[in-house]
Amino acid sequence: MTATPAIEGWFTTGAAPALLGSRCTDCGTVYFPRELVFCKNPACSGETFEEYAFSRTGKVWSYTDAQYQPPPPYVPVADPYVPFALAAVELEEGLVVLGQVADGYGVADLKVGTPVELVVETLYTDDTGDRTIWRWKPVGRSSEPGRSSAVETPGGAG
Amino acid sequence: MNTDVAIAGVGMHPWGKWGRSFVTYGVHAARAALADAGVDWQDVGLIVGGETVRNGYGGYVAGATFAQALGWNGAKVATSYAACATGAQALDTARSRILAGQTDVALVVGADTTPKGFLAPNAGERWDDPDWLRFRLMGMTNPGYFALYARRRMDLYGATQADFAAVKVKNAKHGLSNPNARYRKEVSAEDVLNSAVVSDPLHLLDICATSDGGAAVLLTSLDYARKHGIADPVRIKAISTVTPVFPQTVMDMPNFSTDSSAVVPAQDRTFKESLGDAAYAEAGIGPEDVSVAEVYDLSTALELDWIEDLSLCKRGEAEHLLRAGDTTIGGRIPVNPSGGLACFGEAVPAQALAQVCELTWQLRGQAEGRQVEGARIGITANQGLFGHGSSVIVAR
Numbered sequence: 001m002t003a004t005p006a007i008e009g010w011f012t013t014g015a016a017p018a019l020l021g022s023r024c025t026d027c028g029t030v031y032f033p034r035e036l037v038f039c040k041n042p043a044c045s046g047e048t049f050e051e052y053a054f055s056r057t058g059k060v061w062s063y064t065d066a067q068y069q070p071p072p073p074y075v076p077v078a079d080p081y082v083p084f085a086l087a088a089v090e091l092e093e094g095l096v097v098l099g100q101v102a103d104g105y106g107v108a109d110l111k112v113g114t115p116v117e118l119v120v121e122t123l124y125t126d127d128t129g130d131r132t133i134w135r136w137k138p139v140g141r142s143s144e145p146g147r148s149s150a151v152e153t154p155g156g157a158g
Numbered sequence: 159m160n161t162d163v164a165i166a167g168v169g170m171h172p173w174g175k176w177g178r179s180f181v182t183y184g185v186h187a188a189r190a191a192l193a194d195a196g197v198d199w200q201d202v203g204l205i206v207g208g209e210t211v212r213n214g215y216g217g218y219v220a221g222a223t224f225a226q227a228l229g230w231n232g233a234k235v236a237t238s239y240a241a242c243a244t245g246a247q248a249l250d251t252a253r254s255r256i257l258a259g260q261t262d263v264a265l266v267v268g269a270d271t272t273p274k275g276f277l278a279p280n281a282g283e284r285w286d287d288p289d290w291l292r293f294r295l296m297g298m299t300n301p302g303y304f305a306l307y308a309r310r311r312m313d314l315y316g317a318t319q320a321d322f323a324a325v326k327v328k329n330a331k332h333g334l335s336n337p338n339a340r341y342r343k344e345v346s347a348e349d350v351l352n353s354a355v356v357s358d359p360l361h362l363l364d365i366c367a368t369s370d371g372g373a374a375v376l377l378t379s380l381d382y383a384r385k386h387g388i389a390d391p392v393r394i395k396a397i398s399t400v401t402p403v404f405p406q407t408v409m410d411m412p413n414f415s416t417d418s419s420a421v422v423p424a425q426d427r428t429f430k431e432s433l434g435d436a437a438y439a440e441a442g443i444g445p446e447d448v449s450v451a452e453v454y455d456l457s458t459a460l461e462l463d464w465i466e467d468l469s470l471c472k473r474g475e476a477e478h479l480l481r482a483g484d485t486t487i488g489g490r491i492p493v494n495p496s497g498g499l500a501c502f503g504e505a506v507p508a509q510a511l512a513q514v515c516e517l518t519w520q521l522r523g524q525a526e527g528r529q530v531e532g533a534r535i536g537i538t539a540n541q542g543l544f545g546h547g548s549s550v551i552v553a554r
């Protein structure tokens with residue numbers, strides 16, 4: 001039994017994991033999840049893409065949690081259900097990417113603007129073993145689980 | 159060239175959980191709109207249906223389904239789907255045909271029967287469908303997206319959960335005597351704040367339900383309305399159904415991510431702001447001319463976003479309007495006098511039409527128990543999945 005990503009090719013694993021997307025070879029626009037067919041830039045008709053690894057850190061655009069168990073195809077991991085937090089994070093490539101928040105952290109650890117880094121953790125376990133996913137983990141002054149984050153300068157793509 | 163068309167009649171089937179076919183609600187609403195206008199179904203030259211995706215083939219061809227249920231009369235037919243903006247897109251089709259001189263009378267109908275609880279994706283594994291993957295990989299529900307927007311208001315503008323509760327209290331009061339509203343009961347701030355948190359910071363009572371319902375609007379040319387003895391009808395001045403401009407940098411349901419602004423810089427105006435901008439430009443008016451607004455309060459906090467998106471106040475100031483009572487009936491710019499989605503719950507293909515029905519009653523002075531006195535110009539706004547949205551301006 002080994003840990004494998006819950007979805008193939010969306011992120012790297014290892015010591016410094018990163019989201020994997022694509023980059024239009026004509027105009028340079030980057031995409032996550034990867035775009036491999038048509039560049040969405042209306043001024044570009046590019047149809048060729050190269051793999052692109054995104055920056056591993058960003059700032060929280062906004063955040064919430066799921067206090068009720070989401071419906072299928074969400075795979076329940078605990079009985080009774082344990083709520084988890086979610087964050088939308090703005091990366092330096094100028095896009096916002098959603099993800100669950102790392103184990104042990106909740107909304108009390110986050111503010112708009114909180115710096116976070118990407119980690120890979122177990123999402124659920126099936127008959128092949130642990131299935132992993134990218135998550136956002138608060139860094140810096142508020143890195144201890146359960147501690148409220150210091151207020152950061154609000155920022156974002158709003 | 160005058161591009162106005164007349165709203166000759168409006169009608170609704172009350173929102174609720176009636177457990178009947180969407181066709182029942184649509185036909186009820188259509189007959190109510192025809193009766194309101196005093197126009198016979200046999201005189202309708204075009205019927206446009208708002209598609210419902212949850213009711214099988216009949217829902218996919220809603221225009222024809224309603225036409226057959228009303229009795230085939232030889233009218234031309236169209237069906238529209240634009241998620242939450244379905245009704246507005248259907249209305250736009252009807253208006254265009256009238257302005258092109260292809261028909262004088264067009265009936266627009268939307269109706270839905272919706273499931274209970276979270277709107278979940280259809281069964282089956284679909285690894286290339288973002289709407290399926292967001293549940294599988296993140297457990298991201300619709301209220302989760304609403305909560306992201308709400309939390310930004312709190313962190314950036316100092317909104318509180320009590321402000322969100324105050325939106326619900328206001329809308330519940332507005333909808334008390336609306337015969338088409340599903341929920342007609344006063345709600346206190348304590349009720350909201352004591353209800354379970356679904357997705358922080360939103361409580362159960364901050365989030366709208368899904369409902370059954372039907373709404374219909376009968377449009378005619380101004381000439382037909384005059385000949386038909388409809389003096390001084392409410393007129394459609396604008397229907398904005400513009401799409402976003404790349405890069406779309408605001409997180410949007412059901413996506414995992416936004417477009418990147420690294421190569422093409424982000425627009426000055428967001429997609430939601432552009433919906434209202436286009437409507438104002440088409441109508442030749444500004445936000446200061448608006449006397450009443452019906453906006454898409456999927457959550458209480460979203461109502462505050464929309465007030466700013468429609469430029470009814472500056473960014474970050476909607477809470478000030480709310481707290482001053484400006485958005486309550488009797489205030490400077492009443493918002494959701496119908497009670498909004500808070501009192502209706504969402505019936506997707508009918509909802510944008512329901513907004514137009516309400517504004518029509520408001521502008522005619524027929525909104526009994528919830529009348530905005532002297533309302534002359536009304537605006538609607540909503541946003542749906544996959545780049546859909548609408549803003550309609552009506553005037554009298």
Ligand SMILES: [Zn+2]
Nearest residue numbers: 024027039044
């Ligand atoms: Zn390109």
